[in-house]
Amino acid sequence: MILIDNILLEEEITETSFSCDLDKCKGACCTFPGKYGAPLKDEEIDLINNNLESAKKFLSEKSIDYIDRHGFYEGNKGDYSTVCIDKKDCVFVFYKNSVAKCALEKAYFNGESNFRKPISCHLFPIRINNTGRKYLYFQNIPECKPALKKGKSEKIELVNFSREALIRAYGEDWYNKISEYSSKNGKPKSFSFISGGLNETVS
Numbered sequence: 462m463i464l465i466d467n468i469l470l471e472e473e474i475t476e477t478s479f480s481c482d483l484d485k486c487k488g489a490c491c492t493f494p495g496k497y498g499a500p501l502k503d504e505e506i507d508l509i510n511n512n513l514e515s516a517k518k519f520l521s522e523k524s525i526d527y528i529d530r531h532g533f534y535e536g537n538k539g540d541y542s543t544v545c546i547d548k549k550d551c552v553f554v555f556y557k558n559s560v561a562k563c564a565l566e567k568a569y570f571n572g573e574s575n576f577r578k579p580i581s582c583h584l585f586p587i588r589i590n591n592t593g594r595k596y597l598y599f600q601n602i603p604e605c606k607p608a609l610k611k612g613k614s615e616k617i618e619l620v621n622f623s624r625e626a627l628i629r630a631y632g633e634d635w636y637n638k639i640s641e642y643s644s645k646n647g648k649p650k651s652f653s654f655i656s657g658g659l660n661e662t663v664s
Contacts, residue, residue, distance in 0.1 A: 488561030
């Protein structure tokens with residue numbers, strides 16, 4: 462673990478090469494099977510509500526109908542998340558060329574919204590552990606294997622790839638400190654995945 466100012470994080474974040482490869486993963490992080498979607502901060506509920514109509518322009522009729530009937534979030538104060546359709550796609554997913562995209566982010570980049578997307582989505586694959594002492598960690602999943610390969614081949618560190626999200630979450634001064642730490646102390650990291658019963662290693 463590393464402590465930078467008052468933020469605790471696992472060293473894997475500073476040791477990993479990473480760059481999303483949407484052509485390979487197809488936006489898998491937006492379509493994980495499961496009951497819950499993206500974690501939401503309490504204040505993000507109102508931010509999404511204020512920009513909901515702009516995001517709806519890019520959603521399917523099925524998604525719009527689901528939001529109108531069920532809302533876009535569930536949970537309780539301090540533990541909200543987006544809802545999923547059929548326990549898979551986040552309710553804000555739309556598809557372009559078979560790649561899952563975020564309607565909130567699409568509206569933002571079109572200049573129709575002032576909210577990009579939940580910070581948990583922006584930070585991914587960096588996640589925030591909220592059980593016990595809060596800390597940041599790298600979520601190592603098989604769907605991101607192409608991103609590890611691309612990051613290594615293009616020499617893109619996870620800290621650099623996540624620059625905008627980390628600055629948004631913790632400020633530019635903090636980001637500069639973790640970036641400096643990563644450049645001085647980071648080292649290549651190897652990961653193993655189980656595929657068809659065999660171990661495949663990205664290093």
